[in-house]
Amino acid sequence: MLDSMVIPQLLPLNKVPLDLSSAWANANLAEYMTILGIYVHALFLIFAVGFPIVVLTFEAIGTIKKDNDYFKLAKNASKIWGISFAAGAVTGTLVEFGLVVIWSGSIALIASMAAAPLIIELYAFIIEIVLIGTYLTTFDILKNHRIIHMLLGFGVLFGSNLSAYMILAVNAWMQVPWGTGNFVGQNILPWVPTLGPDVVNSKSLGILAGALSNYGSIVLASPNAFQLLSPFTTDPWIAIVNPEAVITYVHNLLAATIDTSFIAASYVSYKIIKGYGKYDYNLKALKVTFGVGAIASILQPIAGDQQGRLLYLFQRNIFYASEGIGPRGGYDPILSFLLYGNFNHYFRGYEYLESLPGANNPYAQMTIQASITYGPWIHFFYYTMVILGVVLFILAVAYFGLYVKFIDRIIRAIFRRNTEQFLVYASFLGAFSGAVASISGWAAREMGRHPWTIYGLVTYPEVVTPHPITIWFTIMIMLMELAILFAGLWGFYLIYLKGFKKYNGVVR
Amino acid sequence: MNNLQWGLIGIAFTFFAHYFFVTVVLGLSVLIPIFEITGRLGRREENVEFARKLTSYLIRVDLFAGVLATWLTVFLAGYWPSLLFTATDTLFYPVSLAIVGIMIAIVSMAIYWYTWDKMSSRVHMVVGIFMALGALLVPLGMSSIFATIDYPYGVKVETVSGLTLFVPNSQNVFMNPIYLPLVLYTWLISIAVTSFIVTVYAYNRLKKGEFGEHILKQSRNITIISSLMALIFMLWLVYEVKSYSQYIYTQMVGNYSLVISEVLAIIMVLLSIGLLLKNLIYPLSIIGAALSYFLMMFFEIQMNVSRYPYIIVIGNSGIPASEEINPLFNIPAILPEAAILTFILMLITFLATIYIAFIMFPINKRNQAGEIL
Numbered sequence: 001m002l003d004s005m006v007i008p009q010l011l012p013l014n015k016v017p018l019d020l021s022s023a024w025a026n027a028n029l030a031e032y033m034t035i036l037g038i039y040v041h042a043l044f045l046i047f048a049v050g051f052p053i054v055v056l057t058f059e060a061i062g063t064i065k066k067d068n069d070y071f072k073l074a075k076n077a078s079k080i081w082g083i084s085f086a087a088g089a090v091t092g093t094l095v096e097f098g099l100v101v102i103w104s105g106s107i108a109l110i111a112s113m114a115a116a117p118l119i120i121e122l123y124a125f126i127i128e129i130v131l132i133g134t135y136l137t138t139f140d141i142l143k144n145h146r147i148i149h150m151l152l153g154f155g156v157l158f159g160s161n162l163s164a165y166m167i168l169a170v171n172a173w174m175q176v177p178w179g180t181g182n183f184v185g186q187n188i189l190p191w192v193p194t195l196g197p198d199v200v201n202s203k204s205l206g207i208l209a210g211a212l213s214n215y216g217s218i219v220l221a222s223p224n225a226f227q228l229l230s231p232f233t234t235d236p237w238i239a240i241v242n243p244e245a246v247i248t249y250v251h252n253l254l255a256a257t258i259d260t261s262f263i264a265a266s267y268v269s270y271k272i273i274k275g276y277g278k279y280d281y282n283l284k285a286l287k288v289t290f291g292v293g294a295i296a297s298i299l300q301p302i303a304g305d306q307q308g309r310l311l312y313l314f315q316r317n318i319f320y321a322s323e324g325i326g327p328r329g330g331y332d333p334i335l336s337f338l339l340y341g342n343f344n345h346y347f348r349g350y351e352y353l354e355s356l357p358g359a360n361n362p363y364a365q366m367t368i369q370a371s372i373t374y375g376p377w378i379h380f381f382y383y384t385m386v387i388l389g390v391v392l393f394i395l396a397v398a399y400f401g402l403y404v405k406f407i408d409r410i411i412r413a414i415f416r417r418n419t420e421q422f423l424v425y426a427s428f429l430g431a432f433s434g435a436v437a438s439i440s441g442w443a444a445r446e447m448g449r450h451p452w453t454i455y456g457l458v459t460y461p462e463v464v465t466p467h468p469i470t471i472w473f474t475i476m477i478m479l480m481e482l483a484i485l486f487a488g489l490w491g492f493y494l495i496y497l498k499g500f501k502k503y504n505g506v507v508r
Numbered sequence: 509m510n511n512l513q514w515g516l517i518g519i520a521f522t523f524f525a526h527y528f529f530v531t532v533v534l535g536l537s538v539l540i541p542i543f544e545i546t547g548r549l550g551r552r553e554e555n556v557e558f559a560r561k562l563t564s565y566l567i568r569v570d571l572f573a574g575v576l577a578t579w580l581t582v583f584l585a586g587y588w589p590s591l592l593f594t595a596t597d598t599l600f601y602p603v604s605l606a607i608v609g610i611m612i613a614i615v616s617m618a619i620y621w622y623t624w625d626k627m628s629s630r631v632h633m634v635v636g637i638f639m640a641l642g643a644l645l646v647p648l649g650m651s652s653i654f655a656t657i658d659y660p661y662g663v664k665v666e667t668v669s670g671l672t673l674f675v676p677n678s679q680n681v682f683m684n685p686i687y688l689p690l691v692l693y694t695w696l697i698s699i700a701v702t703s704f705i706v707t708v709y710a711y712n713r714l715k716k717g718e719f720g721e722h723i724l725k726q727s728r729n730i731t732i733i734s735s736l737m738a739l740i741f742m743l744w745l746v747y748e749v750k751s752y753s754q755y756i757y758t759q760m761v762g763n764y765s766l767v768i769s770e771v772l773a774i775i776m777v778l779l780s781i782g783l784l785l786k787n788l789i790y791p792l793s794i795i796g797a798a799l800s801y802f803l804m805m806f807f808e809i810q811m812n813v814s815r816y817p818y819i820i821v822i823g824n825s826g827i828p829a830s831e832e833i834n835p836l837f838n839i840p841a842i843l844p845e846a847a848i849l850t851f852i853l854m855l856i857t858f859l860a861t862i863y864i865a866f867i868m869f870p871i872n873k874r875n876q877a878g879e880i881l
Binding site: 225 | 615623
């Protein structure tokens with residue numbers, strides 16, 4: 001379909017046709033460094049996105065209770081921003097350069113549907129960095145003006161979350177190219193419904209998708225090629241209002257909050273177990289960090305449910321892979337109840353997708369094949385996330401044993417410990433579950449999109465650099481990414497673990 | 509205003525704001541290890557302490573400079589997509605080198621700062637050397653972009669039935685005749701500007717009795733050497749521009765910006781030599797810092813503005829900016845307008861924070877780190 005739409009207009013470019021085998025080899029090698037780079041980046045950026053909630057909770061409680069311990073906790077917790085932002089900035093720069101240098105075809109995305117979110121992200125980035133510096137610098141200076149100081153903290157929260165929203169909006173557009181109307185469904189993947197209003201010029205979209213698939217990213221070396229794509233859209237803001245972006249953001253904000261608050265809780269628990277610091281001080285920290293994580297863990301299933309519904313609606317093949325529904329389909333009473341309100345809906349599977357009119361084009365076939373190939377992994381990662389989400393939910397309910405006698409009694413009966421003692425050990429499970437759930441969730445999401453960079457429009461080898469990527473280049477970049485990871489972790493160690501002074505005893 | 513106007517304003521604003529800060533980052537990244545190494549090898553503790561003080565400034569300025577680097581990339585991709593693609597394709601290795609430099613510089617900078625007194629002095633000095641090398645690698649890579657748009661060595665233009673493709677040829681882009689003098693000039697002018705500033709700082713600390721005269725002399729000597737070398741490399745750069753990028757040369761001669769730059773560079777050298785006069789060292793270092801900064805920005809702005817209306821200069825002609833601008837749709841003006849407004853507001857906040865952190869409440873007056881673990 002795409003070939004017939006595009007080749008007549010770009011025939012002259014047959015001098016530089018895309019060498020598919022070398023493009024795939026390039027893309028496959030590039031993928032390793034991208035995956036590692038993004039995960040390393042994510043480790044640091046979650047402290048910018050989710051952790052301000054913990055810091056501000058400490059400071060707010062301190063202000064209300066006039067308890068200096070909470071101010072100390074807020075100050076101590078906020079120190080992590082220095083390291084996490086520095087490491088986040090360097091890995092972010094790496095990811096961004098990786099995008100324009102290694103995945104150079106994505107420049108077309110930045111110049112089109114991602115222009116508005118990425119330019120807004122620039123404001124967010126500078127607001128975040130400047131206000132982090134101001135927040136840390138003025139912690140003691142503004143001790144008599146806590147509200148003003150907290151407003152600076154809200155500024156950090158606003159900046160980091162605006163940044164997160166805009167970046168996730170770009171990722172969401174790559175998952176669900178909102179504003180392309182019927183283009184994907186009618187031309188490439190027949191199971192895809194209408195993707196929002198028809199505000200992207202379908203002729204331009206066809207030329208871009210076809211040019212990239214025929215010639216690779218080298219076509220962007222021609223300014224004239226961009227002229228052919230004009231006018232591209234009538235609504236440059238559309239990626240920001242993508243429903244997938246909204247849900248993805250909420251899901252990720254909650255995940256970042258869960259991860260960072262449980263990591264902080266496990267750090268405090270480690271201090272309690274080792275007897276470092278005052279017990280009462282540590283207990284206050286544990287109650288707040290675990291509490292924030294618990295609330296986020298209770299809200300997360302709602303966001304997760306919405307995310308699953310969008311997957312079912314817009315990316316049916318990935319939904320089947322995630323849920324482990326086979327080629328011929330099958331029954332799943334829980335899914336059926338969640339989606340249709342009854343227990344006997346039949347999910348039809350890949351064979352049904354293949355039977356749809358228009359599904360015989362090579363892209364649709366390649367998409368289904370990728371879902372089948374990666375299916376077991378996607379299913380594994382997806383269910384790892386779901387199961388660990390359930391674990392987090394149980395831990396969250398257990399937290400309220402601190403305040404509800406009935407829950408406390410259950411905990412005592414099962415674990416022979418009171419809730420306070422239970423939380424000390426449960427926080428490690430919370431940190432582990434949160435981290436693994438996040439890693440798995442993103443693995444399922446990104447793996448599910450194979451072979452597409454932009455679902456239904458542009459595949460991986462079409463946007464990779466035309467420059468050959470060697471194994472040595474990949475190894476060198478990955479070693480650097482690991483060096484950044486360890487340098488950042490070392491920074492955390494220097495700030496939070498080195499120099500503990502033993503205070504008294506063990507857990508009471 | 510259309511994409512072309514905003515594209516030019518946005519990229520100029522972001523680039524010059526970025527350049528304003530990265531100069532100090534590069535200069536400090538080189539000067540700090542020099543002070544530390546000479547201090548440790550010569551058993552001068554004050555040198556080490558001085559290096560530590562300078563590092564606290566470096567950390568803050570670098571974060572701001574880093575943010576602006578991201579701005580620059582997004583503006584380039586948003587407004588000049590084809591140009592950016594050509595740069596990353598043709599200059600894949602130099603740009604990768606710059607990325608490696610950024611990674612080495614920031615990681616080693618963080619380690620350098622956080623491990624002061626926490627690791628052996630020998631290892632700390634090695635980290636400092638890595639920090640300097642990383643910082644020097646960045647212009648080593650990025651200068652290739654400017655050398656290429658001044659003289660597109662390493663790029664071939666293929667016109668095939670109406671489509672113009674800018675693709676790499678077999679030439680080694682590092683052999684572009686404009687590239688080497690541009691790199692050397694960028695390194696040395698950054699060190700010269702920063703060393704003038706450091707001399708002012710050293711003088712102030714000397715008057716407060718915090719450091720001895722040795723620091724001042726060392727910083728003065730670096731200023732003299734770097735200023736002189738910056739002048740030499742600037743003249744070499746101008747010579748190569750005259751030979752290979754005639755349009756820029758003609759423009760700069762026509763509006764007298766070239767002669768003004770050369771005169772300013774000579775004055776800068778004379779001011780640096782004037783630092784040898786003990787009684788005049790303070791006023792001359794202040795004037796030198798201001799003048800060298802002005803020279804650096806003026807020359808850079810003129811080199812770039814003189815390219816207009818072309819975005820890539822080829823001899824006496826070039827490729828007009830209007831051909832490379834993003835034609836896909838009009839990027840809403842509110843986006844760059846809000847960007848510039850946010851930048852100005854945050855710059856004011858940043859400067860106020862620097863003032864609070866270093867002048868109103870210096871670190872030694874605030875709570876000691878680590879007391880609340």
